[in-house]
Structures are given as C-alpha cells and as structure tokens.
Amino acid sequence: MTWRPYHRGDGEQREAALADPPPWRTFPRRPQHREYRPPPGLVDAVNAALHLRRPLLVSGPAGSGKTSVIEQVAHELRLGGVLRWHITSRSSLTEALYRYDALGRIHAQSLRSAMSQGAAARTGRGRSRDEIGPFLQLGPLGTALVPSEQPRALLIDEIDKSDLDLPSDLLEVLERGEFVIPELVRYRKPRVAVRLWDSDEEYVVERGRVPCTQFPFILLTSTGAGAQSDGSRVRLVAGSLHRTRRRVRPERPARPSRAPSGNGRGCGTAGDPLARCPRHRLLGPARSAPAAGTRRPRDGVAGGRDSGGRGLGAYAAAR
Numbered sequence: 628m629t630w631r632p633y634h635r636g637d638g639e640q641r642e643a644a645l646a647d648p649p650p651w652r653t654f655p656r657r658p659q660h661r662e663y664r665p666p667p668g669l670v671d672a673v674n675a676a677l678h679l680r681r682p683l684l685v686s687g688p689a690g691s692g693k694t695s696v697i698e699q700v701a702h703e704l705r706l707g708g709v710l711r712w713h714i715t716s717r718s719s720l721t722e723a724l725y726r727y728d729a730l731g732r733i734h735a736q737s738l739r740s741a742m743s744q745g746a747a748a749r750t751g752r753g754r755s756r757d758e759i760g761p762f763l764q765l766g767p768l769g770t771a772l773v774p775s776e777q778p779r780a781l782l783i784d785e786i787d788k789s790d791l792d793l794p795s796d797l798l799e800v801l802e803r804g805e806f807v808i809p810e811l812v813r814y815r816k817p818r819v820a821v822r823l824w825d826s827d828e829e830y831v832v833e834r835g836r837v838p839c840t841q842f843p844f845i846l847l848t849s850t851g852a853g854a855q856s857d858g859s860r861v862r863l864v865a866g867s868l869h870r871t872r873r874r875v876r877p878e879r880p881a882r883p884s885r886a887p888s889g890n891g892r893g894c895g896t897a898g899d900p901l902a903r904c905p906r907h908r909l910l911g912p913a914r915s916a917p918a919a920g921t922r923r924p925r926d927g928v929a930g931g932r933d934s935g936g937r938g939l940g941a942y943a944a945a946r
Contacts, residue, residue, distance in 0.1 A: 633645065650662075658698050658702065659692075659695045659698060659699075660695070660698050660699040660701075660702040660703070663692060663695040663696075663698070663699050665692075665696065665699070669685075669696065672685075673696065673700055676844065677844060680842040682783075682801065682845035682846070682847055683844075683845065683846050683847070684786075684847045684848075684849065685846060685847070685848055685849070686848070686849040686850070686851045687848075687850070687851075688850060688851075689850060693846075693848040694782060694784065694846075694848065696846060697709055697780050697781075697782050697844070697846040700780060700844060700846075701780035701844075704844075705777070706777060706778060706779060706780040706844060707777070707779060707780070708780075708825055709780045709781075709782055710767040710768075710770055710771050710779060710780065710781045710782065710824060710825060710843075711767060711781075711782045711784065712766070712767040712768060712781065712782065712783050712784065713784045713785065714783060714784060714785050714786055714788050714789045714793075715788055715789075716788060716789070716790060717790075718789055718790070718793060719790075719793070720768075720793060720796040720797055720800065722766055723766045723767055723768035723769065723797075724765070724766050724768055724769040724800070724806050724808075725763060725764065725765050725766055725769050725808055725821070726763070726764045726765075726766060727762060727763055727808075727810055728762040728763075729762070731762050732759065732762040735761075735762075736757060739756065739757075759810065759811070759814055759819060760819045760820050760821060760829075763808070763810070763811075763819070763821045763822070764821065764822045764823075764824065765821055765822065765823050765824050765830065765837075766824055767781060767824050767825075768781060768783075768797075768800070769806065769824070769837060770823045770824040770825060771843035771845070772800075772804070772805065772806065772837055772838075772839040772843065773823065773830050773837060773839075774838060774839065774840040774841075775840065775841055776841070777841060778841040778842060778843045778844055779841075779843045779844070780843065780844045780846075781843045781844070781845045781846070782846050782848070783797075783845060783846070783847045783848070784848050785848060785849065785850060786847045786848065786849055787849040787850060787851065801845070804838070804839040804842060805836065805837060805838040805839055806836075806837055807835050807836050807837070808821075808832060808835045808836075808837070809835065810835070811832055811834070811835030812834060812835035812836075813835075814835070817833060817834050818831050818832070818833050818834075819831070819832050820832075
C-alpha cells in the first residue's frame with residue numbers, strides 16, 4: 628500500500644477513495660487465534676496456569692498481544708466464546724458476578740398490580756405474580772463460575788486500573804470457587820432461572836448459591852501503569868510481554884515455589900509441565916507492607932522472582 632494524501636487543506640471538494648484498512652482495523656473484528664504467535668515462554672506459562680487451575684497474569688504495553696492469548700487458548704481447547712470483563716476505576720465485584728435490575732422490577736410490579744386490581748374488580752379474584760428471574764443476569768465472572776463440563780475462558784482486562792479493594796475481593800471468590808446472590812437467598816422460591824452473560828441460555832440457581840465445578844481459565848492483563856496491591860499477587864501464574872528487559876534489584880531472599888513437587892526444588896519433576904517453565908512463578912501469599920526505608924519494585928508482576936532468585940525476565944515482543 629502506497630501513501631497518498633486524502634485531505635489537502637485547500638477547501639476544495641473532490642472524490643477520494645480510501646484505501647483498504649489494515650487487517651487489525653477491519654470490522655467486524657476477526658479472531659486472531661490463527662495469526663497470533665506467542666513469544667517464547669508464554670506457552671509454558673499458559674500450561675502452568677491450566678495445570679494448577681490458577682489465573683494467569685500477563686503484563687505488557689498496549690498492542691503487545693495480551694488479549695490474543697486467551698482467544699488462541701479458547702480456540703485450541705474448545706472452551707467456547709471468551710467472556711470479557713473490562714476493568715475501570717468504578718468496576719466492582721458484584722457487577723462481574725451478577726446484575727440485578729431492581730428499578731425495572733419495581734415498575735413491573737406496579738404495572739401488574741394495576742392490571743390485577745382491574746381484573747379482580749371484574750372477576751372478584753386476582754393476585755399479581757412477582758418474578759425476579761427476568762430482572763437478574765449473571766455477569767462475565769458469574770457465568771464463568773457456572774457448573775459445566777468444560778471450563779470457560781474469562782478475560783479480566785487491565786486489572787491495574789481497578790480500585791484498591793477489588794483484587795482482594797476477587798481473590799476471595801476465586802479461592803472459594805463459588806458465590807451467593809443475596810436477592811435469591813431470601814426469595815420465596817428455592818429455584819430461579821437466571822440468564823447467562825453471553826447468551827440467552829439460563830442457569831437454575833438453587834437457594835441463591837452458584838458453585839463452580841470446573842475452574843475457568845482466567846487471564847488478567849496489566850499494562851504496568853498502575854500500582855498492584857498485595858491481593859492481586861496471591862497465587863497467580865505471572866508472565867510478561869514487555870518489549871525490553873527490566874532489571875529489578877532484589878529486595879529480599881527468594882521464596883521457594885509453591886508448585887507441588889516431589890523434590891521440593893520448585894517446578895516439579897522433569898515430566899511435569901512446570902519443570903519446563905523457567906519464566907513463570909507462583910506468587911506467594913499476600914505480603915505485609917514493606918518496612919520503612921525499603922523499596923518495592925514498581926511492577927509487582929514483571930519484577931517477580933522465581934525459586935532460584937532470578938527475575939521473571941521479559942518475553943519477546945508478541946509481534
């Protein structure tokens with residue numbers, strides 16, 4: 628494609644045929660699972676997350692291919708459509724689990740009450756029916772935790788833009804593998820059909836509890852621009868897509884890996900896929916605040932250490 632100006636700045640009208648857009652700006656967007664090529668080490672990090680049933684936290688600049696990772700994994704493993712939760716500073720855990728339209732329910736109750744009163748005046752009987760199911764919908768995280776034969780793929784995009792309390796709240800749900808809808812716990816019916824996030828299908832919630840049978844494959848992305856709280860560094864498989872290597876000065880002695888192994892030396896035996904993953908680590912439990920005068924790495928993800936005290940290193944550019 629050769630470059631030619633479309634706008635000349637002379638105020639004259641003319642016919643100007645725009646050239647075809649580049650492949651990455653073609654709409655509707657096409658999946659990139661065939662074109663995307665993961666950088667060295669990222670495949671091992673994905674396999675470690677799948678093996679351990681842990682979320683995968685990937686950091687890197689915008690446009691480095693972080694979201695293309697989960698599209699490729701979902702396509703290869705036939706995990707269905709990718710559920711997406713885009714994080715902002717106003718995002719909350721409740722909206723990711725379920726959505727409840729309380730105002731719409733009140734309006735529907737008022738309308739049914741008026742109609743039932745008119746029917747009762749004509750027939751001498753009648754009572755309005757109150758149904759909560761049509762006003763409830765599971766969010767992307769709630770849909771990913773619905774019992775299923777195969778795990779779902781969930782993208783939590785730009786977790787570093789979240790509120791400081793969100794990572795800790797998210798960790799609690801992921802550790803328990805279930806959540807409760809309070810509006811259904813106190814509802815008169817023990818079983819209520821609720822719509823899923825990405826389709827018109829419904830899931831029957833019993834007594835307000837949604838248990839998980841297959842832990843979803845969760846990919847959290849981070850640009851490294853925001854501060855990571857301790858809650859977001861708990862029991863995650865971490866990776867990086869930074870284009871340049873970052874040198875982080877060690878702040879404390881390296882902790883042993885929490886991956887299950889028979890020799891106690893980190894990533895398991897030679898037959899274990901974790902043994903072939905030198906560029907990932909399992910981030911340990913949340914640590915207390917650093918003592919006065921000490922420094923913490925600016926990026927808690929890309930600046931992690933493995934069981935041998937080495938830095939995570941940076942994966943090569945995705946493109």
